Amino acid sequence: MTGRCPTIFVRPVLAVVAACLALLAAGPLMAAGDGRAPKSPGFSFQGPFGTYDRAELQRGFQVYQEVCATCHALKYFAFRNLRSIGFDEMQAKAIAAQYEVTDGPDEEGEMFERPAVLADYMPAPFANDNAARAANNGSLPPDLSLIVKARAGGEDYVFSLLTGYEDPPADVELGEGMSYNPYYDGSQIAMPPPLVEDGVEYADGTKASVERMARDVTTFLTWAAEPEMEARKRMGIKVMTFLVLLTVLLYMVKRKVWRDVH
Amino acid sequence: MSSPGSGNRIVQWIEYRLPIFSWLDHSVGSGYPAPKNLNYLWNMGSLAGAALVIQIVTGIVLAMHYVPHGDMAFDSVEHIMRDVNYGWLIRYIHANGASMFFLVVYIHVFRGLYYGSYKYPRELLWWIGLAIMLLMMATAFMGYVLPWGQMSFWAATVITNLFSAIPLIGDPIVTWLWGGFAVDSPTLQRFFSLHYLLPFVIAGVVIVHIWALHTHGSNNPAGIDVKGPQDTIPFNPYYTVKDLLGLGVFLIVFAYWVFYNPNYLGHPDNYIPANPLQTPPHIVPEWYLLPYYAILRAIPDKLGGVVAMGAAIGVLFLIPWLDTSRVRSATFRPIYRQFYWILIADILVLGWVGANPPEGHFILIGQLATAYYFLHFIVIMPFVGWFETPRQLPDSIATSVLDKGGGVDSAKEGAQ
Numbered sequence: 262m263t264g265r266c267p268t269i270f271v272r273p274v275l276a277v278v279a280a281c282l283a284l285l286a287a288g289p290l291m292a293a294g295d296g297r298a299p300k301s302p303g304f305s306f307q308g309p310f311g312t313y314d315r316a317e318l319q320r321g322f323q324v325y326q327e328v329c330a331t332c333h334a335l336k337y338f339a340f341r342n343l344r345s346i347g348f349d350e351m352q353a354k355a356i357a358a359q360y361e362v363t364d365g366p367d368e369e370g371e372m373f374e375r376p377a378v379l380a381d382y383m384p385a386p387f388a389n390d391n392a393a394r395a396a397n398n399g400s401l402p403p404d405l406s407l408i409v410k411a412r413a414g415g416e417d418y419v420f421s422l423l424t425g426y427e428d429p430p431a432d433v434e435l436g437e438g439m440s441y442n443p444y445y446d447g448s449q450i451a452m453p454p455p456l457v458e459d460g461v462e463y464a465d466g467t468k469a470s471v472e473r474m475a476r477d478v479t480t481f482l483t484w485a486a487e488p489e490m491e492a493r494k495r496m497g498i499k500v501m502t503f504l505v506l507l508t509v510l511l512y513m514v515k516r517k518v519w520r521d522v523h
Numbered sequence: 524m525s526s527p528g529s530g531n532r533i534v535q536w537i538e539y540r541l542p543i544f545s546w547l548d549h550s551v552g553s554g555y556p557a558p559k560n561l562n563y564l565w566n567m568g569s570l571a572g573a574a575l576v577i578q579i580v581t582g583i584v585l586a587m588h589y590v591p592h593g594d595m596a597f598d599s600v601e602h603i604m605r606d607v608n609y610g611w612l613i614r615y616i617h618a619n620g621a622s623m624f625f626l627v628v629y630i631h632v633f634r635g636l637y638y639g640s641y642k643y644p645r646e647l648l649w650w651i652g653l654a655i656m657l658l659m660m661a662t663a664f665m666g667y668v669l670p671w672g673q674m675s676f677w678a679a680t681v682i683t684n685l686f687s688a689i690p691l692i693g694d695p696i697v698t699w700l701w702g703g704f705a706v707d708s709p710t711l712q713r714f715f716s717l718h719y720l721l722p723f724v725i726a727g728v729v730i731v732h733i734w735a736l737h738t739h740g741s742n743n744p745a746g747i748d749v750k751g752p753q754d755t756i757p758f759n760p761y762y763t764v765k766d767l768l769g770l771g772v773f774l775i776v777f778a779y780w781v782f783y784n785p786n787y788l789g790h791p792d793n794y795i796p797a798n799p800l801q802t803p804p805h806i807v808p809e810w811y812l813l814p815y816y817a818i819l820r821a822i823p824d825k826l827g828g829v830v831a832m833g834a835a836i837g838v839l840f841l842i843p844w845l846d847t848s849r850v851r852s853a854t855f856r857p858i859y860r861q862f863y864w865i866l867i868a869d870i871l872v873l874g875w876v877g878a879n880p881p882e883g884h885f886i887l888i889g890q891l892a893t894a895y896y897f898l899h900f901i902v903i904m905p906f907v908g909w910f911e912t913p914r915q916l917p918d919s920i921a922t923s924v925l926d927k928g929g930g931v932d933s934a935k936e937g938a939q
């Protein structure tokens with residue numbers, strides 16, 4: 262029995278691992294977009310121990326605020342979330358107060374504008390989808406709160422898209438108001454290149470290269486899509502450690518109980 | 524093991540009035556003898572039960588915060604993810620739990636297929652199991668609609684539209700299913716209602732499944748009947764501890780997906796709110812339904828596709844007769860065993876085809892794989908059973924175990 266038990270145990274584990282690998286392999290087969298395969302620049306939050314870099318998050322928020330927010334909403338982002346990306350309460354309140362939100366009705370029954378507070382959500386740039394289309398050549402800039410989860414390739418895709426604008430090849434005729442971006446499905450995108458060298462002046466003095474801004478805003482958008490990621494991975498380590506220890510104990514109990522079976 | 528509850532007065536008091544302890548003992552206790560040679564593939568049943576319980580518990584918590592309305596469902600799921608305490612955990616467990624549930628149930632079914640567990644006297648047990656599988660598919664499909672993302676909406680549209688293939692009354696049926704003239708909030712609301720209901724129906728059918736199981740006991744890797752006490756060991760403690768060990772391994776795999784890759788098995792389009800005006804380029808179901816989807820699309824005719832998809836599962840109901848061999852376990856069937864693995868490969872190919880758009884060579888591969896799937900059950904199974912010479916069966920489970928040096932391992936048998 263003794264020499265055999267580990268082999269007995271290994272085979273089902275291998276089977277389960279193989280099944281999971283098969284599932285893993287199935288993913289890329291399904292995520293078949295038509296754009297160019299995205300670059301993988303490597304982000305601090307990737308991997309089982311990855312965390313968001315607070316400075317990147319805050320710079321990324323600034324890029325969103327000063328560039329993307331002209332066209333894109335971020336409807337699941339509340340100003341209180343600024344605390345979670347490393348701003349202190351005063352800073353968060355000050356940022357919120359830069360925005361006006363509609364409130365009401367007041368005692369006279371009128372709606373009124375007031376500066377935003379931490380409980381408010383980021384206001385959208387356009388009153389509705391039609392207004393957004395009208396201002397963007399008929400194309401709708403999608404809400405960015407979930408964009409990283411809503412695209413195959415996730416953060417790599419968003420980063421590649423933002424840094425992937427090129428001159429169109431000779432045989433490609435661009436439509437009215439379109440730009441050429443091979444990472445986009447169909448390569449013609451209605452979003453003009455949003456990032457230009459020194460497009461923002463970073464509060465922390467970092468040089469605002471296109472690559473830097475793309476990285477920062479992608480990190481921020483990943484946070485917006487997965488604010489729970491750090492908590493999730495932290496909990497995952499504890500849960501995994503516990504389960505592995507428990508399983509090892511169960512394995513030893515099982516061997517002991519089964520020792521006399523022939 | 525001592526008789527249940529002996530000694531404890533409270534236990535005796537209850538046992539006298541409601542013999543629940545002896546019932547438990549005969550179900551999963553020392554009073555339930557199980558073949559001593561079961562391998563780890565026999566863990567999948569208890570794991571499926573665990574997965575069902577996990578789905579029900581997390582589902583009930585989700586339902587406390589979820590809003591089944593077309594205008595609010597997507598936002599309510601994001602509310603769960605962002606604002607509800609540990610809502611992300613509950614939702615990721617539920618979403619990945621469906622995949623884990625299907626993973627173990629599929630292994631469970633293919634275990635039965637390999638070891639001939641569908642044969643006399645377990646035909647009803649097999650059918651009840653297939654009924655559970657069908658109910659799971661319906662439940663998971665309707666659950667996938669609930670977050671009301673793009674894939675939710677379009678999967679609902681594609682699948683409900685299949686009913687329009689029914690001659691004459693197809694269109695009225697679809698309208699009736701939708702509760703309107705398109706997939707919309709009424710459809711979502713009824714799917715939610717049924718998604719809440721069906722898991723409890725599954726739980727009920729599981730009880731009948733186990734009842735049938737306990738009538739003749741488990742099959743085993745040797746596929747021969749239990750001949751006496753020397754062939755069995757009491758369920759408790761042997762299989763309780765083994766099932767718990769399996770549960771530990773299962774939870775590790777489960778936790779990997781939940782904590783480190785929670786969206787991998789889903790489709791990114793489901794994070795885009797449902798939009799009836801914009802069809803996604805590729806509408807695909809979740810991985811566990813891909814092979815059926817491939818069969819559906821392999822037939823160029825809509826009604827034909829639906830019939831083929833139904834027949835793909837229907838044929839599984841018939842295998843107690845389609846398999847003509849008197850030997851249960853494929854371990855002792857040298858020819859059939861090879862066809863078994865070809866079938867597995869064929870089903871994986873079907874899944875791969877189902878994940879891809881129906882164009883180019885995928886069409887032909889899908890059709891060939893579909894044809895082979897039916898060929899396996901309708902032609903190969905009966906003919907191999909008639910013409911194959913099975914290997915010598917062991918005299919008893921006890922001797923089969925002794926021959927192999929006292930293990931519970933079946934895969935070694937091939938090397939004899």
Ligand code: HEM
Pocket residue numbers: 575578579580581582583584585586589600614617618621624659662663664665666667668669670718719721722723725789
């Ligand atoms: C057989 C057991 C079950 C299976 C296979 C199953 C499967 C699923 C699936 C695949 C989803 C979509 C997950 C996603 O992509 O977000 C889902 C969602 C949901 N399920 Fe279940 N489920 C089961 C039991 C239950 C039960 C018993 C309840 C409630 C009482 C429930 C309540 C919900 C709710 C509220 C949602 C929507 C929230 C969400 O999408 O995360 N489920 N289910």
